Amino acid sequence: MNSKITRREVLQFVGGSALGVLLSPLPWKVLDDTAIWTQNWPWTPKPKRGDIAYRTTTCTLCQSSCGMRARTIGAQPVSLAGTQHHPFNQGALCTSGLLAHHLRYHPSRVKQALKFSVQAKSHSTLSADDAFRELSAVLKNSSSVVIVDERAGRTVSALYAELAASARTVSYAPVSARGISSLNRLAGNASLQAGYDVDNAKCILSFGAPLFDGWGTPSLAARFFDKRGTQKLIQIEPVRSRTAEMASKWIVSRPGTDLAAALSFAHVLLEERLVSASALKSITDIDELALFLGAFTPEVVSKQTGIPPATLRETARAIASQTPSVCVTSHAAGDDVQDAVMLLNILTGAVGTQGGITLRAEIPGMRSAAASAKQSVQIDDLPDHSVNVFILDESLSGSSIPDTLLQDKLVSGGQGVIISLSPFVTPRPFALQYIIPSTVMFETLGDTTGPFDAARSGLALSSALLPAPDGTLDALQFVQKCAETLSVSLSSTGSSEEILKKRIGALHASKRGQVFMTSTGETTDVKQLATADDLWNALVEGGCWIDEAVGVNARALSFRVMPSIKHTRQTQTTDSNTLLVYPIVESSAYSGKTVSPLMSKVSQESGLRLSAQDAYLNPVTAAAHQIEHGSTVALRTKNGTMNVRAKLDARTMPDVIFVSCTAQSCGNQSAIASSAQDVRLLCEVSSGGSYTPTPVTIQKVYL
Amino acid sequence: METTQKSPRYGMVIDVDRCTGCGNCMVACAVENNVPPAQAKVTERTGMTWMRVSKLDNGLPFPENRSVYLPVSCQQCDHHTPCQSVCPQNAVEYDIESGIVAQIPVRCFGCRYCMTACPYHARYYNWFDPEWADGIERTLNPDVSARMRGVVEKCNFCHGRLQAARAKAAADGRKTESESDYTTACAECCPTQAIRFGNLADPKSEVSILSKSPSAFRLLEDLGTEPKVYFRSEQEWVHTIVKKTSSSELKEHSNG
Amino acid sequence: MDKQLIARGVTRTSLKNFYLWILPWCLLLAVGLYAVFLCLAKGLNQTNMDNRFSFGLWIYLDLTVIALGAGAFFTGFLLYVLKRKELKAVINSAVVIGFICYSGAVAVLGVDVGQPLRSWFTFWHPNVHSMLTEVTFCITCYLTVLAIEYIPVVLKNRKLKKVPSMLVFEFELHKLMVVFAAVGTFLSFFHQGSLGGLYGVLVGRPFAFRPALGIWPTTFFLFILSAAAVGPSFIMLTTWAASKISRKSLVKPDVYRYLGKISGSLLIFYIILKAVDTMFWINTVSTKGFSPAGFYRMQEFGTWILFTEIVVLGLVPAIMLLSRRVRANQKLLITAGAMACAGIVLNRYVMTIQTLALPTLPFDVFMSYVPSWQEVATFLAVLSYGMLVYSFSFRYLTLFPQEREIQSV
């Protein structure tokens, strides 16, 4: 058999079949298929196609309430941009707002009610009915329930206040903008509302406020640049931040010394008689104040702040002479700093002035703010360990209330309960916590007030482009559920649309203010709109309402400042080579809140912003401790230790370490899986739940 | 008539004095072009940032340190386009109709030679499989297909938007896209309007005028790659530092 | 069976010893293949390459291995085309080494590219201006030529020779060898050159960029010349190593001296041109806005590297190899050969890694890169594969025809 096959035959067979295969479609088909397959891996997502449309609405992630235009496929937003010519944001959005359409699908999204045990080591899911049954028992057995509203001024805020007014055991704690709450405090009037009229100010003195980096609306930087030359910004900050870089003048100060600086400015204003008679008259305890300020001479304060006495004097003169001027602080500043800075505004006559702090009238259609204010409490003022239950409305953008503050106020022994209305998992490992799943932007109809860096107050609606997932509640439904549980009846009930329409109806009836309409890009007087529906439609289509420039008469105001000012914390006088650690948010984008996974572009993937557990360090300080860029560094304060990753940056003051507050270590991960440590737990807390620069020791960790 | 008109050459002029380093351009680009978010292991060196905002500083210590942000995307090199000439399989194309250097990811086999060739580090390799958290893939832009692991990609001046503008022109019976229909995502979402986009071939366009101003400069101009992305600054030190190339101002960084 | 496969007239170690020798290489190969699997299945995130170090260890070693493997083409060229009969003693070994180097390099490239299944697109949509296209075409063709050159070596195996048709085939093939050697030489020259051109054309990398002579940058010619210069040294080294490991004399001492002499003559020529090229580069690079001194500011990549490359591992071994006295001393001869090879290893390192490490943009920082274990293991797999192929070839094929002669003496 074998011997019959010759070599020639074998070769012929092999050669012939090789040629035959080549001529057949087989190899080409295989090549083609590999090409196609390598281009369409089944696990590579394919974008869905559909009808493209544009919808305008309002961003509710923060108070700026930016007008935004969503590009949608079907109903699904696929990209966002600012609404051109919108009076609130002039077409600009911030980074987190640009990615707001991802939040619906965030890995930390809560789909079912969750119950976390005290140590948060375990959690269980509950049905909505079971959750409210348990909450009902909890609420009925509690003698002190505090509802925390991180965005007062909404329609739901009024209902929270009403609930608190009707139920004996419940109180309402609106967390108002810091500077504004100082004004309330010093004026002894909790219902006073105000805004910073930065656009019309000739001189802005900023105590570390990141004006061009999330302090106000995202258009603030452009507005400032366009006025370049005519407006002066003096930035006092220990870091040459983005804002300091672009300011007209940057004054370097040691961290944690803003209070002393502010009081020295007040000292100079009084000493050099730069305060107008009417301003002096508005302060009822001016003599006591003058006595108190006597100690804060520029020469003394200079030693603490590191700012030369001459600079302190010049700056005080600038805010007094370049009027209208306005003094602002970072959101992160403590109440003591805020109060001292508000005192400066009172002394310069900025309060109630165009280009200063404008007083705002109540928005029509709401239960009176004055009435709400009566029920209000400040979390800070509550006695320690006196609260059984905190109800946190985190439905808009998560909570920014420091854990330590809540922990101090809750009854001890882990007996406290936290009820969060939240779209995301935001574990609070020190209390029994219920998370009631809430809707996110684009899933719900809601209202939002306008920016605080504007003279006039505003109102806008955010519309539901997508259906809310089963089992989620919006804040208006939640407050009604809570009322039901506590057997309280509210003045306004029904669907969110019914409740909001009622409010807009009242706004229309008042004939006050103007409305910006996205359909025309123009602003019209409310008076011109025939029906309440016209106003409603304009707002639902992403327009906004702006109040008339009428406000409270500032002359009627008088301030009693000493009770607040004299309780100010003694500025810590650390000697100048003590290392300090300080937490920074570093961007409007983070705020310790839940953001789109795509935010990794600006942090993890590029280092443009700090990632979780990153720290800015001056290269000189780093060299003194043998720390290199990227080294792991152990921080130790008297409150604990943590490891951070060093990022050397010559814009940072030597001997200060700024640590990111960002919690998410990877955007694609659920917060439950995140192991990031929170630097804030290492820092000392001052008044109002602010963290203060805290002495620290550092050491390079060799991995 | 339109037929005698020179075809457009798109370009950008970025005012670094207006750039606050907010990062909007970076995320807007990722949204527009379906660039995935980072996986846990991704670092600053393996990230995918078609637009990347870098910090440029004057090298002085605190408090004399001064800095600006430079948003750097593909510089759309017009002459001897470095990446295009080296690609073995024509996965990089220079579009004569627009002057845009386009990337064809489905033809790319991931050799990364183009990345070695690009002096602007504007090209990015998909080190990982793209991964969107469950559901976020519903927010992908239907005009741009998602890429896969193992290929290179980069800024293409929002090609999907150019296509859409061309489609619109065709539907309206025009030969070329109208410039008002075409802007890039990064320019559109810059809150300070630091990024200006337009047709450099049109002497009356804003970008064309800005690009000729004495405050304008380009990166690595001496290499002769003729980038179509210009920057501009009124600050003297910025010009000085940009002209002094990195090799004389080396700083060490290592996270290997 | 083992005994029957071994060539007549030579002795080989016991089968047990042979197994003990190959066992570690097999293990290393297995680990390496696992690393390859990881890279193919999970992607190149398994490596420490990144957007800056878009090329890493693999490309560097590919370039190195191919330069050293050049001994094959150059020996073939000298033997078959220039009729230098002395080289018959090492030609078989050279062909095997060339085959190993090229096939190993191709295998690593298959892992290095992100979409290996699309590699054939280069033939489908070739960009004729790309050096990489040139490299791909040459490497594919030359690997085929090497395989053909390898076949007669295999066919000369004692057992296979018994098959009459194989003998005929081998004889016919042998007659064609001149043609293959010439084609192979051309392809390999071209290929070496293209690898040099790969970096030399990079206008965006002034550190690597060189002006064109004709249509190729100077690195094209320098790569050819340097590979031709160290190829014989590498053949010398491998022959010497094989002889040390097998504890046998494989070639007559004059073969070593002859290889050393060829290497030396070419190396001195190369070093002079390299020095001229460097001078020229130093004087022109500043027109690109880069200061030449700037490239050498970092400690790691100081001017010492340039000095080492050109003088210590270039000029010095060249002079040594050219000296009859040095060549007469085997220790010195081998040392000089090793230095020459090290010089080229360093040159390829400078071209690949240093080029990428140096910043280009004003805000760039100098970066370092350390390969991951997967990268190292993948390369060790190629080394093991080479060791195994060579060991089997050495045991069963006639790599050194003089061996029998020497042993019978």
Ligand SMILES: Nc1nc2c(c(=O)[nH]1)N[C@H]1C(S)=C(S)[C@@H](COP(=O)(O)OP(=O)(O)OC[C@H]3O[C@@H](n4cnc5c(=O)[nH]c(N)nc54)[C@H](O)[C@@H]3O)O[C@H]1N2
């Ligand atoms: N050092 C330090 N301290 C911190 C933190 C930190 O990271 N570091 N974290 C902190 C964080 S992130 C935050 S957000 C803060 C809290 O920060 P706050 O400064 O309290 O800011 P918001 O929560 O935005 O509060 C805005 C409130 O002001 C209200 N508002 C808006 N306009 C007006 C108006 O015209 N009149 C009145 N009366 N109210 C108005 C809104 O309705 C809303 O309730 O605490 C923090 N404390």
Ligand SMILES: Nc1nc2c(c(=O)[nH]1)N[C@H]1C(S)=C(S)[C@@H](COP(=O)(O)OP(=O)(O)OC[C@H]3O[C@@H](n4cnc5c(=O)[nH]c(N)nc54)[C@H](O)[C@@H]3O)O[C@H]1N2
């Ligand atoms: N669009 C949008 N904007 C937002 C938010 C949002 O959700 N969306 N959130 C808001 C919220 S909640 C927050 S917390 C903020 C974040 O804004 P901020 O609360 O202002 O916090 P940081 O970004 O940390 O900025 C604090 C700055 O103060 C400086 N600094 C640190 N210590 C001192 C000091 O002792 N004295 C002085 N003078 N300066 C010091 C630091 O350099 C740092 O740049 O963004 C707010 N803005």
Ligand code: SF4
């Ligand atoms: S500033 Fe606030 S409202 Fe505006 S886009 Fe950003 S998060 Fe939304």
Ligand code: SF4
């Ligand atoms: S910048 Fe880089 S990627 Fe863009 S065209 Fe130039 S070489 Fe190519």
Ligand code: SF4
């Ligand atoms: S990586 Fe892709 S685009 Fe770049 S050179 Fe290779 S094939 Fe071309």
Ligand code: SF4
């Ligand atoms: S032009 Fe388009 S693709 Fe290029 S960086 Fe801007 S957004 Fe990205």
Ligand code: SF4
């Ligand atoms: S969006 Fe504009 S301001 Fe923000 S980083 Fe980009 S260029 Fe700069």
Ligand SMILES: [Mo]
């Ligand atoms: Mo915050």
